[in-house]
Amino acid sequence: MLDLDAYLARIGLAGRPGLAAVHRAHSTAIPFENLDPHRGVPVSLAIEDIERKLVHQRRGGYCFEQNLLLKAALEQLGAEVDIYLARVRFGAPPGVIRPRGHLVLRARGAWGELHADVGFGLGTLFEPLPWGPGAAHEQCGWRYRVVEDGEELVLQGADGGGWFDLYGFPPLPGDRRLKIATEQYETSTTADAMDRFVDPAESARMYRDHVRGRVAGVTPRVVQAAACLYTGTPDRGFIIDRHPDQDRVFVISACSGHGFKHSAGIGNNVAEKVAEGRSLIDLSPFSVSRFATNMARTLPAR
Numbered sequence: 514m515l516d517l518d519a520y521l522a523r524i525g526l527a528g529r530p531g532l533a534a535v536h537r538a539h540s541t542a543i544p545f546e547n548l549d550p551h552r553g554v555p556v557s558l559a560i561e562d563i564e565r566k567l568v569h570q571r572r573g574g575y576c577f578e579q580n581l582l583l584k585a586a587l588e589q590l591g592a593e594v595d596i597y598l599a600r601v602r603f604g605a606p607p608g609v610i611r612p613r614g615h616l617v618l619r620a621r622g623a624w625g626e627l628h629a630d631v632g633f634g635l636g637t638l639f640e641p642l643p644w645g646p647g648a649a650h651e652q653c654g655w656r657y658r659v660v661e662d663g664e665e666l667v668l669q670g671a672d673g674g675g676w677f678d679l680y681g682f683p684p685l686p687g688d689r690r691l692k693i694a695t696e697q698y699e700t701s702t703t704a705d706a707m708d709r710f711v712d713p714a715e716s717a718r719m720y721r722d723h724v725r726g727r728v729a730g731v732t733p734r735v736v737q738a739a740a741c742l743y744t745g746t747p748d749r750g751f752i753i754d755r756h757p758d759q760d761r762v763f764v765i766s767a768c769s770g771h772g773f774k775h776s777a778g779i780g781n782n783v784a785e786k787v788a789e790g791r792s793l794i795d796l797s798p799f800s801v802s803r804f805a806t807n808m809a810r811t812l813p814a815r
Contacts, residue, residue, distance in 0.1 A: 515564055515585040523568045529590060532620055536629055536641050539583055545634040546573030560585050579632030580616045587629070592622040594629075599682035602667065603635060617682050619644055628659065628668075636670050636679065645684070664732055684728070690736055691728065693719055696743070704742060711738035744768050746804070751775075753783060753799035763787065764801065 521527055524538035549556050556578065557563070563578050564585075574582070584594045598613035605611055618629040626644035631637055639652040642659060646666065649658040656671040665681035685691055713735070720733045745768050746752060756762040765783055778794075786792040 515560055515582070515589060516568070517586060517589045520564070520568050520582070520586050523571065532587060532590070532592060532622065532624055532627060532629070533640050535586060535590070536583070536631060537639055539579075539586075540631040540637055540639050543567055543579065543582075543631070544573035545575065545579070545632065545637070547575040547634070550575070574632070575634070576630075576632030577616045580618050580630060583629060583631050584618055587618075587620050592620045594621075595619045597682045599668075599680040600665070601680045602678035603680065613682075615680050615682075617680075630668075633679065642668075664734070684731060691724070691731055693723060694741075695719065698743070698745065698749070702742070707740065707742060709740040711740055748803070751779065751799045752801060753779060753796050754801045757801055 518527075521530070521535075524535070524542040526534065526538050530538075556575070558577055558581060560581065563574065563582050566572050567574050567578060567582055573579075580596075584596070587594050595618065597617045597619060599615040599617045600611050600613050601615050602611070616632065620627045620629045620641065627641035628644050629638075629641045636655060638657065639655070640650075642650055642657060646659050646661050649656050649671070658669050658671075658676070660667050660669060662678075662681060664683070666684050667681040668679045669676045670679050671677070716735045716738055717733060720731075724731055725733075744766065746766065749768070751768060752764050752766040754764055756764050763783060763786075765779065782792045782794045782796065786796065
């Protein structure tokens with residue numbers, strides 16, 4: 514775990530400062546440095562190694578080192594921090610798409626959601642920006658803004674000639690895809706009878722009603738669409754009970770979604786019930802007998 518007090522002393526702070534103060538102090542106290550890769554020395558991204566180099570040895574580091582150190586500090590100060598991989602656009606020839614070789618942070622806390630980056634070697638932010646597209650911000654004579662460009666958010670800087678791209682990054686962490694779904698329990702069907710075609714108009718309506726204007730940077734382009742089935746019971750609860758007609762058969766229906774999340778606990782308690790004749794958890798709320806007798810008799814053996 515990061516020695517927070519040593520880190521704060523390294524950037525000239527103490528106590529429990531806010532995110533903006535930490536960001537400003539870090540960006541002006543710890544220099545950008547990539548000497549080790551140029552001289553063939555491997556760079557470790559383990560937090561203890563980053564702390565040793567940047568804090569105790571008082572050296573600088575490149576974007577991954579800088580922002581991972583900032584992430585560790587902000588998390589100890591109570592923030593939730595996500596990592597995003599960005600693609601440097603500055604200086605790229607027209608038509609050239611570079612790999613994602615830069616690291617950016619999204620920090621969430623009482624202050625809202627902020628774009629944090631103390632590791633961009635050319636024109637790094639002095640202070641964090643509000644997360645997502647928005648107005649221009651001036652910091653010590655430098656101007657920045659974030660705009661949408663297709664499926665990426667792009668940090669831009671400005672000079673006398675206008676705005677220019679610094680780097681682009683996905684609006685969401687991970688593989689840049691957002692899963693959304695609707696559900697209904699009113700209609701029963703079977704796997705063979707179900708029509709699994711998803712009308713593009715339905716996808717467009719879901720985007721319009723549930724996504725647009727709520728999640729920055731998400732476009733209406735659909736990567737994959739599928740119609741899925743829930744297995745369920747009349748009261749949407751589990752079935753964990755002996756078969757009503759076959760005492761040596763256990764019926765276990767964890768149902769879908771929420772049942773999957775509880776599968777480990779269900780399996781453990783059923784194993785206790787089968788092996789020892791009892792369970793530490795009272796399983797009676799999940800009995801078949803809670804349904805009508807005629808319904809219970811139709812349950813298939815598993």
